[in-house]
Amino acid sequence: MPEQLIWGTEVVLNGLMAGVLYALVALGFVLIYKASGIFNYAQGVMALFAALTLVGIMEGQVPFSHLINAVFGTEVHHFGWHVPALLAILLTMVVMVVLAWAVNTLIFRHLVNQEPIILFMATIGLAYFLEGFGDIMWGSDIKKMDVGLPQGINLAIDDFTFNIFDYGFFIDNLDLVATAIAAALVFSLIVFAQYTKQGRAMRAVADDHQAALSVGISLNFIWVMVWSLAGFVALVAGIMWGTKSGVQFSLSLIALKALPVLMLGGFTSIPGAIVGGLLIGVGEKLFEFAIGSMIGGATENWFAYVLALLFLVFRPQGLFGEKIIERV
Amino acid sequence: MKMKLIATALAAVVTAAPAMAELVFPSLSYRTGPYAAGGIPFADGYADYFTLLNERDGGIGGEKLEVPECETAYNTEKGVECYESTKDLGSLVYQPLSTGITYQLIPKVTADGIPMLTSGLGRTSAKNGAVFPWVFNFPANYWDGASVAVKHILDQEGGDISGKTIALVYHNSAYGKEPIRTLEELAKKHGYDLTLLPVDHPGQEQKSQWLQVRREKPDYVIMWGWGVMNQVAIQEAVNIRFPMDKFIGIWWSGSENDVKPAGEGAHGYKALTFHNLGDDYPLYDDLKTHVFDKGLAAGAGDQHGTAIYNRGLYAAMLVAEAAKTAQEIHGTSQITPAMMRDGMEALEMTEEKMVALGLPKFGPEFTVSCENHGGNGFAAIGQWDASAGEWKLITDYMQSDQEIIQPLIEADSMAYAEESNITPACN
Numbered sequence: 001m002p003e004q005l006i007w008g009t010e011v012v013l014n015g016l017m018a019g020v021l022y023a024l025v026a027l028g029f030v031l032i033y034k035a036s037g038i039f040n041y042a043q044g045v046m047a048l049f050a051a052l053t054l055v056g057i058m059e060g061q062v063p064f065s066h067l068i069n070a071v072f073g074t075e076v077h078h079f080g081w082h083v084p085a086l087l088a089i090l091l092t093m094v095v096m097v098v099l100a101w102a103v104n105t106l107i108f109r110h111l112v113n114q115e116p117i118i119l120f121m122a123t124i125g126l127a128y129f130l131e132g133f134g135d136i137m138w139g140s141d142i143k144k145m146d147v148g149l150p151q152g153i154n155l156a157i158d159d160f161t162f163n164i165f166d167y168g169f170f171i172d173n174l175d176l177v178a179t180a181i182a183a184a185l186v187f188s189l190i191v192f193a194q195y196t197k198q199g200r201a202m203r204a205v206a207d208d209h210q211a212a213l214s215v216g217i218s219l220n221f222i223w224v225m226v227w228s229l230a231g232f233v234a235l236v237a238g239i240m241w242g243t244k245s246g247v248q249f250s251l252s253l254i255a256l257k258a259l260p261v262l263m264l265g266g267f268t269s270i271p272g273a274i275v276g277g278l279l280i281g282v283g284e285k286l287f288e289f290a291i292g293s294m295i296g297g298a299t300e301n302w303f304a305y306v307l308a309l310l311f312l313v314f315r316p317q318g319l320f321g322e323k324i325i326e327r328v
Numbered sequence: 329m330k331m332k333l334i335a336t337a338l339a340a341v342v343t344a345a346p347a348m349a350e351l352v353f354p355s356l357s358y359r360t361g362p363y364a365a366g367g368i369p370f371a372d373g374y375a376d377y378f379t380l381l382n383e384r385d386g387g388i389g390g391e392k393l394e395v396p397e398c399e400t401a402y403n404t405e406k407g408v409e410c411y412e413s414t415k416d417l418g419s420l421v422y423q424p425l426s427t428g429i430t431y432q433l434i435p436k437v438t439a440d441g442i443p444m445l446t447s448g449l450g451r452t453s454a455k456n457g458a459v460f461p462w463v464f465n466f467p468a469n470y471w472d473g474a475s476v477a478v479k480h481i482l483d484q485e486g487g488d489i490s491g492k493t494i495a496l497v498y499h500n501s502a503y504g505k506e507p508i509r510t511l512e513e514l515a516k517k518h519g520y521d522l523t524l525l526p527v528d529h530p531g532q533e534q535k536s537q538w539l540q541v542r543r544e545k546p547d548y549v550i551m552w553g554w555g556v557m558n559q560v561a562i563q564e565a566v567n568i569r570f571p572m573d574k575f576i577g578i579w580w581s582g583s584e585n586d587v588k589p590a591g592e593g594a595h596g597y598k599a600l601t602f603h604n605l606g607d608d609y610p611l612y613d614d615l616k617t618h619v620f621d622k623g624l625a626a627g628a629g630d631q632h633g634t635a636i637y638n639r640g641l642y643a644a645m646l647v648a649e650a651a652k653t654a655q656e657i658h659g660t661s662q663i664t665p666a667m668m669r670d671g672m673e674a675l676e677m678t679e680e681k682m683v684a685l686g687l688p689k690f691g692p693e694f695t696v697s698c699e700n701h702g703g704n705g706f707a708a709i710g711q712w713d714a715s716a717g718e719w720k721l722i723t724d725y726m727q728s729d730q731e732i733i734q735p736l737i738e739a740d741s742m743a744y745a746e747e748s749n750i751t752p753a754c755n
Contacts, residue, residue, distance in 0.1 A: 014535050067630050073623075077630075132360070139628070140364035142559065142585040152567045152593075170542055172567055241532065244563060246589030250362040250530045250556035257533065278753055288536040298500040298526035300536060 003167075010161075010169045011284055011289040017175030019281020020182045021240055025258040026265065026273040027185070028233040033267045034206045035226040038108070038119045042127035044255025046096075046231055048291055049130050051247045052138040053095050055145055058088040060280030062135045089235070096231030097224075104224045112219075127314040131252060140249060145242035149177050178240045182274070185236060189229070198225060206268075256301075260308035266321025275319060276308075285306045341621045350394040351387065351651060351663065353644070354414040354591060356424045359627070361401035362530065363555050365585045366636055368627055370425050371397065373640020375600030375626035376619050380611075381648060383618040388651050404428040411436060412671055416543035420668040421445055421647050427503045435748075437462045443669040448473070448579050450600055452506060455702030456741035457673065458752035464672050466646070466703030468602040468728070470552075470578070474507035475728035476574045476600060476707040477550050478514045483723075485547075495546035497553070497561055498536055500526035504552045507578070511550070513732045531557025535591060538564035551577040558586035566593030573598065576709070582719070583635045587712045595714035598722075599635075602707045603642040604690045605719040607633030609685030611641070633709070635719055642691055649685075650675045673698055692725040698754035702737075705730060 028043045040046075056063060060079040068074060083091070107122055150173035158168035193199040204212040213219060222237045238247070241254050265276020284300040284307070292299045311319065355374050358367030366645045378393045387393050396417060398410035407429030411422060422437065422444045424430050430450035437444045438461070446454065446465045454463040468476075482489055496511060498504035508524065515522045523546055525537045531553060538561075541549060549570065551561055565575050573596045577586070582599020612633070619625055620632070631637040647668075654663045654671025663671070675696045682690050692706035705728035710719045745752050 007539075011536070011539060014539060018533060018535055069628070135360060135364070140360065140368065141630075142589060143366045144589045144591065147590075151563075153569065170539060170568060244560060245532055245556050246559045246585075248362070248365060248556060248559070248585075250532065253362070253530050253556075254532060285536055288538075292536070296526065297524065297537075298528040300533065301528040 006165045006167050008289060010167075011285050013169060013171060014175070015282035015285030016278055017171065017179060017281070018285060019261075019278035020175070020179045020274075021195030021237075021277075022257045022280055023265075023274045023277025024178065024182055024185075024233065024237040024240060025254050026239065026261040027182075027189075027270065027275055028264075029255075029258055029262055030273045031189075031226055031230045031233065034270075035202055036108070036118060036119075036205075036223055037117070038123060039267070040230065041120060041123040041255070043230065043234060043258070044129055044252040045127045045130045046099075046234035047136075047229060047238040047241065047254060048098055048247075048249065048251040049099070049134045050092055050231060050235035051145060051237075051242040051251060052134045052143070052153040053091040054088055054147075054235065054239065055143040055242070055247050056138045057091050058083050058085060058147075059143075061138060066139060067136055071291045089147070089239075092235055093232055096235060097228045100231050101224050103227055104220060108223065127252070129174055131249065135249070143242075143247040145239060145247050147239055147243070149174055149239070149243050152245065162215070168315040174240070175241055181236060181240075186270060186274055193270075198222075202226060221295065243281065257304070262318070263305075263308035264311045264318055266318025268322050269320030270319070272318060272320030280304050280307060336460065350392045350418075351420055352394045352396065352414075352418045353647060354410075354417065354419045354422060355395050355397045356400050356407055356410045356414075356422065356426075356429065357397050358400050358402040358425070360399060361403070363402040365409065367402060367425060368578070368629035369583070369634050369636040370640040370643070372626040372629075372631045373637040373642075374423070374638065374644045375640075376615060377641045377644035379619050379624050379626070380615055383622065384614055388648060389655040391661045391684045393648075400424070402426055402430065404432055408432050415440055415442060418665075420651065420663065420665050421646070421672070423447070423643050425449070427451075431502075434460070434463055440665075441669075442714060443666040443672055445643070445647060445672070447639075447646070449503075449683060451744075452702075453737045453740035453744060455700065455737050456752070457696075457698045457701035458754045459741040459745045459750055460701065461698075462669060462695065464701040466675070466696055466701065467677070467692050468705055468707045469702055470506040471510040471733045472602075472702075472705035472707055472728035473578050473600045473622065474510040474550070475514060475705070475733055476709075476726050477578075478511070478518065478520075479499070479726050479729065480576065480598075480709050480723060481548050482518065489547075491521075491524060491586075492548070493521045493544070493546040494548045494550060495523040495525055495541055495544070497527060497534075497541075497549055497551045499531065499553050499557055500528050500677070503554065507550070507552055510733065514729065517729075519731065527553070527557055527561070529557075531560055531568060534560050534564050537561075538568050538570075541565075541570060542568040548574045548576065549684075551575070553577065553581045558583075559589045562587060562594050563590045565597075566590050572596035573711070574601065579639075579707075582710060584717075584719070585636075585733045587714070588717075592714045594712055599710050599712075599719075600707050601635070601710045601719075601721070602691065603638055604687075604708075605635055605638060605710050605721055606636075607685050609690060611690075614686055638690075642687075645685060645687065646675070646677070647672075649677065649681070658702065672696060673701070705733065711724045730742075 032040045060081040062076050065077050154171045154173050157171045162168035201217045261276040261280050265272030284304045286301050287303045357371035378395045400407040427449050430446045444463050452469040452471050454460040454465050551665045577599040579600050587594040650671040654667045658667045694703035706725040709723045710727045
């Protein structure tokens, strides 16, 4: 097999893995948009906040310690204990549920029936608030995310491909784990939406708020549930991206990677987020590999958007988005 | 009642503002935003050094020191706003820890007659003081950094790197592109091949670049990164098992923040530096006695001894020494920004002086003159010891290749002079 083809195959595989990580972020957007019509600009910051909270709990960090020390002249920083990763993840999920309740009660309940742009602006405000709140709560230093996920080259794949192609493929163990988790997450979300009472209620709300209300579904409960689910997805994305780069405030910028995925896959489709992520991941990596070096490199950020826009020309609602026809 | 309120408000403003007799060293800090992890230790070190001088020495030449802090969040527009809002406080010198803010401030400080020091950042050709009379960038600049990295590689390879390949992984911005010209010129001189691998901002996804490194197997990788790009690059290098002792970052890619997320894998990673590392200096004893133990440390007080905290200390020490020089030249303790500029232009940092300051071997020796606002271009290499969790200096300070760099500085600064209608002059 020619060298370029072997390398191209490796690039495609890595693109698929990168796409899964993009899709993890996009999923959170889809969940909230589907159920409430809100484009949640704060989804990236939610991933950051979830990751900060997880690491803070694991390390036994005292929340708001800088503020407490500044006001009371104390010197408290840590509780002196370390919380196991699994328990810390559960506690972080509780925090994200509380956050979902607070967001719904304090912001969106008061904005029912407002224009989508108003709701979008509210999420921009939420993003800035949450970023500052996370900073005050946990500090702005870069933290190591270590929940025991494997990282580095997968030696089995390296050996296997080396025996075949005389060139060992690089696949990151973390990406393999992320793929498995994303698959499990999508499967669980589909099962939840199709086969549980709350899931069916969520779909009913997504289809028609007023009809759902008329049959006794609590909109507040559904919205808190959906924001909690998005918080959980944000936590998973925060763990994966935080393991790659450390937990730091740039983590919120991963939302930028989700936008072309949403444009391509559609804002209302869970499978769309996955397929969109994979297409963007493979597309940008292949373009960088094949064309990037000829035009100065660093093409991935903008090429993802070009690819998404190309798809939009043919399917404005995205690959899996709902085609909305309004009769006048 | 209204008059009373206005009088009270005025009194509050007057008492809150720094007294005019004080020497003012504004700090354009960034304690928030995506780059706060780099901004906080620098701002803490900068403030703590001046607090030490106030507490231990009663200021400089009997004048108390004031360090008004203004938050830029590493945002260029906010940085300019901070400059505008603090320049009338009697500010003596600015040190924006940002190349973007530096570029915006160059014409402003020149027009306002306030000196600016951009150690290890900003516009490299500002070294030519005949063209940039108000801008200084001692003791080293980006091109010095690139040259010293190649010099270290030459040392590692027994003086011959012809036929070797060096890859530059860089932030795809004006900052990241700074070393390219120097590395290209050095490639002609030493016969190595240069591979350029740009990474888009912010640099969270670098799989393509590191797959290319894995395929092409360069002998060395030099990195020009900042923020999250550094942590991701080091982690990706660990993932592909690139030898860490052949991976050299610029000084903005050489903090504890950059290596710690990669854990043990980052052991052996190298970074350039223009000041020493760690806290084993007599100055730290003074800081403990006069600042830390009195509860006067800036910020949370948890950055002491880190690479960028030391850079903040060093930055403050350099301008404090320049202020002393200015007081000596002009025979007054109440110096103006113009006098401060004279002090900076006559600054001479010797080992003897640094020993007296409690910072033996902390920085390179250098002299400043009108023609040379950048010092002598010395930098050293630090290496990360993951098990000890600390940086160690592994080389002496080495001088950059002046034969290559000086003509580049001359050409770039003269082009700026022509564009901006400046007649280069040294009195």
